[in-house]
Amino acid sequence: MEGSATWATLLASDDYLRGVQCLARGLRQVDSSFPLAVLVTEGVSASVRAAVAKEPGCIVRQAPAVQIPAADAAQYLNPRFECCWTKITLWSWTEFSRVGYLDADMCVVANMDALLTESLEKLAPACNSGVPSLLAVQECACFLEDPVARKACPWKQVEGNAYPNNLPPAKYFNGGLLVLVPSVKEHAAMLTALSGSPSSRVYRFAEQDFLNEHFSGRWATLSYEFNAMKCFFRHHRPALWDWKQVRNIHFTHAKPWRLKARGHAGYGALNRRWWRTYLTGEKLSAATLERMVMIMFLKAKGSGRNESSRTASSTGPQCEETEEAEESESEEESEEESEDSSSTTRAQESENTKCTVGPSTGDEHSSSLACAAPTEEATPAMGAVASASEEQDSAPDMCQAPSVAGQQTHVQ
Numbered sequence: 001m002e003g004s005a006t007w008a009t010l011l012a013s014d015d016y017l018r019g020v021q022c023l024a025r026g027l028r029q030v031d032s033s034f035p036l037a038v039l040v041t042e043g044v045s046a047s048v049r050a051a052v053a054k055e056p057g058c059i060v061r062q063a064p065a066v067q068i069p070a071a072d073a074a075q076y077l078n079p080r081f082e083c084c085w086t087k088i089t090l091w092s093w094t095e096f097s098r099v100g101y102l103d104a105d106m107c108v109v110a111n112m113d114a115l116l117t118e119s120l121e122k123l124a125p126a127c128n129s130g131v132p133s134l135l136a137v138q139e140c141a142c143f144l145e146d147p148v149a150r151k152a153c154p155w156k157q158v159e160g161n162a163y164p165n166n167l168p169p170a171k172y173f174n175g176g177l178l179v180l181v182p183s184v185k186e187h188a189a190m191l192t193a194l195s196g197s198p199s200s201r202v203y204r205f206a207e208q209d210f211l212n213e214h215f216s217g218r219w220a221t222l223s224y225e226f227n228a229m230k231c232f233f234r235h236h237r238p239a240l241w242d243w244k245q246v247r248n249i250h251f252t253h254a255k256p257w258r259l260k261a262r263g264h265a266g267y268g269a270l271n272r273r274w275w276r277t278y279l280t281g282e283k284l285s286a287a288t289l290e291r292m293v294m295i296m297f298l299k300a301k302g303s304g305r306n307e308s309s310r311t312a313s314s315t316g317p318q319c320e321e322t323e324e325a326e327e328s329e330s331e332e333e334s335e336e337e338s339e340d341s342s343s344t345t346r347a348q349e350s351e352n353t354k355c356t357v358g359p360s361t362g363d364e365h366s367s368s369l370a371c372a373a374p375t376e377e378a379t380p381a382m383g384a385v386a387s388a389s390e391e392q393d394s395a396p397d398m399c400q401a402p403s404v405a406g407q408q409t410h411v412q
């Protein structure tokens with residue numbers, strides 16, 4: 001083990017370019033001291049690779065082929081999860097002392113460098129084997145349709161508790177954020193386990209199931225703030241979700257850059273936060289951002305493509321969260337105003353304050369956001385994003401899409 005640490009992400013299709021760009025820009029905006037290594041698969045075009053290479057702080061690395069269990073891709077809850085096996089390659093990166101993996105649908109809103117600098121035992125409680133071999137965030141079960149499973153969500157048992165008593169037992173982690181120490185021995189053990197996996201073994205969540213199996217008893221859970229999934233926002237607010245603590249938002253299910261995708265209802269405040277980070281350098285008020293989104297949506301709608309052609313040209317299947325009920329517009333605006341207010345205050349108080357271990361406080365965030373509303377002429381990124389939106393392939397408005405009942409869900 002040698003060298004410095006790095007952030008890492010996976011890019012397996014051109015559709016996720018904006019996700020990677022937003023991830024890189026978020027890390028820059030919170031003054032992270034570490035680069036973002038982008039693991040790129042063969043399915044990514046040369047033009048998208050070039051775009052990633054031009055993004056400041058990004059390092060493009062070709063993903064090698066990973067021998068996965070012999071099974072039909074139909075076994076996965078979503079066929080696109082097959083590419084996620086590539087994450088196993090991260091354990092072979094022994095030129096780095098530590099790797100912090102982040103899914104490409106995440107948006108970093110506060111510094112998380114402590115995950116790459118502090119000792120693993122200091123970052124999270126000890127696991128069954130002592131010092132953890134892997135750090136991640138316990139999965140939230142509230143996205144499931146089974147009411148019994150939702151009621152038994154581990155996070156519900158610790159709502160309202162103070163750190164570290166607000167950390168649930170480490171039962172099953174979400175693979176969107178992983179803090180790992182590269183190891184030739186560990187990597188070889190994982191490949192051996194995969195090669196010996198019986199064909200009858202079904203990994204519904206692909207590598208996430210396998211990693212949970214492989215590291216059983218050897219991983220420890222981090223606070224939700226490092227992988228603040230959308231289900232936390234919907235089902236654990238305000239008992240758990242706190243804008244002053246959140247460091248990294250995970251846009252599971254509908255993605256913000258898919259302007260007309262279903263499944264956005266109730267998440268307008270989160271989506272606007274993603275767009276502010278993506279449009280790096282732009283100081284946008286909620287009203288200005290709403291205007292921009294509306295223009296992008298109308299341009300996409302005016303592209304003249306019907307629903308069937310959009311489906312046929314889709315770059316990949318999407319997962320949609322079952323919506324229990326529409327949140328009121330006033331509640332969502334209140335959430336955003338609260339987030340904007342706390343972000344602006346934190347930025348004024350401590351522009352470059354770094355993250356510390358444990359739960360964050362309002363003073364520890366740094367933010368490039370401001371509330372001044374620029375004119376459209378002062379927002380050059382707007383035209384480019386609006387034009388690009390014509391290529392979107394899903395269906396209604398990013399902030400007020402209708403809910404879709406009865407859909408099978410998945411968090412990744």
